[in-house]
Amino acid sequence: MLYDKDIREPLFDFLEERYGKIRILEEKQMGKSRADIVMVLPDTIAGIEIKSDADTYVRLKRQVRDYNRYYDSNLVVAGSTHALHIKEYVPKWWGIITAEKMGNTVDFYTLREPKPNPKVDMKRKLSILWRPELAHIQELNKMPKYREKSKAFVIEKILLKVPRETLALQISEELFERDYTTIEERIREYKRKKKHGL
Structure with a gap:
């Protein structure tokens, strides 16, 4: 067994x-x-x-x-x-x-063999990313920072701005680069910048 x-x-x-x-x-x-x-x-x-x-x-x-x-x-x-x-x-x-x-x-x-999933919801897929990872995607695509806005708002804006094929590559790259040892520090830094409007 x-x-x-x-x-x-x-x-x-x-x-x-x-x-x-x-x-x-x-x-x-x-x-x-x-x-x-x-x-x-x-x-x-x-x-x-x-x-x-x-x-x-x-x-x-x-x-x-x-x-x-x-x-x-x-x-x-x-x-x-x-x-x-x-x-x-x-x-x-x-x-x-x-x-x-x-x-x-x-x-x-x-x-x-697996086939493409016809039911994937891009909003939910993007929600896998942490806020600093989403911020990096915004930066890569020359988008406003939307620091005062919710994660859901940012996800909607990314979906409107970034072509799906580009976004698929960028999401994967963020997850390849994800470092669990530094994430607390990255989130603190993100919040500090949000607080100071940077």
Whole structure:
């Protein structure tokens, strides 16, 4: 039997080998659910749900709805006990990877390639970014700073100003560059500038 913890590390190696330049973010909040894995690629973001042999389908319907709102494409990685039926539980545009224990290793097999997600909401995708990251996108696109405005307001303005293809690249770049060790300092600096109108 494969558990979530058995799947993760070998899966990261499999994804890196398969996709090349990626960044993995784990356990990201999305609406009322949590994405097991967010895989950042140079021009797209993929949500990945792990359904280990120990998991059930109880929460999957809600999780699918939330993944569909946030990510350009989505995949489910299913333990062998789910391999036969998983396609009945996820939309046809979701990719499916099966995970099977082979001796001391985990073997992955692509059952279905992911297709572009027709339900992605660009507002929600942009909301993944922190305020300093959004500010950097504004700067790159020579936009006003809107420091006194809400994050939602800024997201609306970015969507009006920046072409979707350009924005996809810029969002991915921000996530590739995200540094969890300096973010508190960056947010403090952002707030200080906002307070002083800089």
